[in-house]
Amino acid sequence: MNAENETSLVKEEPDYRQSKSILVVDDDESVGNLVVKLLERAGYHSLLRLDGQSALEVIKDGKLDLVITDLRMPEMDGIELIRKIKKINEKLGVIVITGYGTMEIFIEAIREGASDFIVKPIEKDQFLNAVDRALHRKELEESLLARTQQLVQAEKMATVGVLSAGIAHEINNPNTFIRTNLQLMNEYIKRLKPRLDDLSVEKNVKSLREIILKEFPDMINEALKGTERIQKIVAGVKHYAHKGDGGFAENVDIREVIGHAVTLVRARLRKHITITESYLNLKEIKGEFSKLEQVFVNLLVNAADAIEDKVKAKRAEGDTGFMGLIDVSATVIEGDDLETGANPEYLILTFYDNGPGIAQEKIKKIFDPFFTTKPVGVGTGLGLYISYEIIIQHGGEITIQSEPGEGTAFIIKLPVEGASIKKQSEKPEQEKPA
Numbered sequence: 001m002n003a004e005n006e007t008s009l010v011k012e013e014p015d016y017r018q019s020k021s022i023l024v025v026d027d028d029e030s031v032g033n034l035v036v037k038l039l040e041r042a043g044y045h046s047l048l049r050l051d052g053q054s055a056l057e058v059i060k061d062g063k064l065d066l067v068i069t070d071l072r073m074p075e076m077d078g079i080e081l082i083r084k085i086k087k088i089n090e091k092l093g094v095i096v097i098t099g100y101g102t103m104e105i106f107i108e109a110i111r112e113g114a115s116d117f118i119v120k121p122i123e124k125d126q127f128l129n130a131v132d133r134a135l136h137r138k139e140l141e142e143s144l145l146a147r148t149q150q151l152v153q154a155e156k157m158a159t160v161g162v163l164s165a166g167i168a169h170e171i172n173n174p175n176t177f178i179r180t181n182l183q184l185m186n187e188y189i190k191r192l193k194p195r196l197d198d199l200s201v202e203k204n205v206k207s208l209r210e211i212i213l214k215e216f217p218d219m220i221n222e223a224l225k226g227t228e229r230i231q232k233i234v235a236g237v238k239h240y241a242h243k244g245d246g247g248f249a250e251n252v253d254i255r256e257v258i259g260h261a262v263t264l265v266r267a268r269l270r271k272h273i274t275i276t277e278s279y280l281n282l283k284e285i286k287g288e289f290s291k292l293e294q295v296f297v298n299l300l301v302n303a304a305d306a307i308e309d310k311v312k313a314k315r316a317e318g319d320t321g322f323m324g325l326i327d328v329s330a331t332v333i334e335g336d337d338l339e340t341g342a343n344p345e346y347l348i349l350t351f352y353d354n355g356p357g358i359a360q361e362k363i364k365k366i367f368d369p370f371f372t373t374k375p376v377g378v379g380t381g382l383g384l385y386i387s388y389e390i391i392i393q394h395g396g397e398i399t400i401q402s403e404p405g406e407g408t409a410f411i412i413k414l415p416v417e418g419a420s421i422k423k424q425s426e427k428p429e430q431e432k433p434a
């Protein structure tokens with residue numbers, strides 16, 4: 001590699017460039033060779049194909065970082081090539097080169113997914129800058145995606161932290177009565193020994209029978225119920241902490257998701273907060289269980305926190321009788337899409353709490369990342385931001401209705417058929433006859 005050929009505008013390490021493979025597609029071999037030479041001199045790994053079909057063969061191998069293609073080519077032109085590339089690998093960046101500088105063809109190329117264009121005759125610095133931009137765009141998008149996923153997981157773990165005291169309590173309770181029952185059985189066995197030694201006495205046999213066949217089974221069954229409760233809550237935490245796989249096409253029973261979320265949060269609730277659930281006309285929806293659970297846990301924890309604030313304020317005024325209420329309701333309704341005339345079904349979920357409500361100016365900021373009114377260690381301000389993102393990814397909407405002093409309702413609308421509904425309803429608009 002000749003260092004003098006490095007352009008001052010591009011400052012990457014040679015290693016970075018050597019790790020990048022760029023495919024050049026041009027039916028004019030001399031132009032193609034020139035482009036390859038430019039790229040090789042700048043340190044990239046580059047190869048040339050003279051027509052769309054053989055270019056696609058290379059692309060199918062999947063080891064490329066960028067494609068640079070001519071637009072005017074016999075057989076398969078650049079536009080058709082982009083279309084086919086995007087079908088194979090939607091994320092692969094494409095830069096188009098053309099000497100035919102008409103606006104329409106550029107626009108069409110960009111619309112098909114090209115990320116940039118270069119006009120012939122090729123100017124070296126401009127060209128290499130475009131290549132660097134395209135490569136970085138891809139990396140930026142990838143790292144952004146990875147970072148978002150990390151953030152989602154971090155928020156989840158923070159919530160597990162917030163819930164842990166309640167979870168520990170919830171495990172301790174049944175464990176205490178399992179212990180008590182086992183100790184009791186131990187005592188019994190000690191006392192039974194003299195009776196076992198003399199089974200000729202009718203009374204001894206009778207009391208042994210009573211204890212072994214009735215009292216022991218009762219104690220054992222109670223202990224078993226306790227272990228079941230522990231198992232359920234441990235499974236709940238494990239399930240919640242588990243990273244979702246990002247698949248939004250699971251068949252989800254929303255009642256089950258809410259059930260899991262309520263179990264986790266209930267452990268943390270004090271006696272003065274009740275959660276009620278009501279369901280009507282439900283059916284399975286397409287979505288991701290673990291992500292939806294994350295949203296619901298967030299909304300429930302927020303509701304409980306809000307109620308605690310109100311309880312504190314009421315107590316300060318001398319009112320000790322306030323009872324908190326969280327109500328979750330879910331129902332499926334038939335919507336009507338004015339654009340398409342279709343009647344897609346929607347799941348409508350409402351999370352209501354009779355907490356302090358939210359002032360109008362705060363509602364505007366509530367979905368912003370890091371917006372929180374809670375002390376450090378309690379709030380992250382990420383709960384609603386992430387919940388919003390998750391609902392949008394499901395093709396849904398989340399809105400707030402709140403009456404300061406009275407309470408708050410978060411309303412979620414999710415397409416039963418999953419995120420695809422939104423996309424479908426966007427398309428036909430262009431195809432409609434004028």
Ligand SMILES: Nc1ncnc2c1ncn2[C@@H]1O[C@H](COP(=O)(O)OP(=O)(O)O)[C@@H](O)[C@H]1O
Pocket residue numbers: 298302303306353355356357358366371372373374378379380381382383384385408
């Ligand atoms: N049900 C609710 N009632 C009143 N205020 C709420 C409610 N839910 C959320 N908020 C407000 O929105 C803020 C942001 O919530 P969120 O994004 O979940 O972050 P965090 O719970 O970590 O503060 C909360 O700090 C609180 O002020």
Ligand SMILES: [Mg+2]
Pocket residue numbers: 298301302383384
């Ligand atoms: Mg929260």
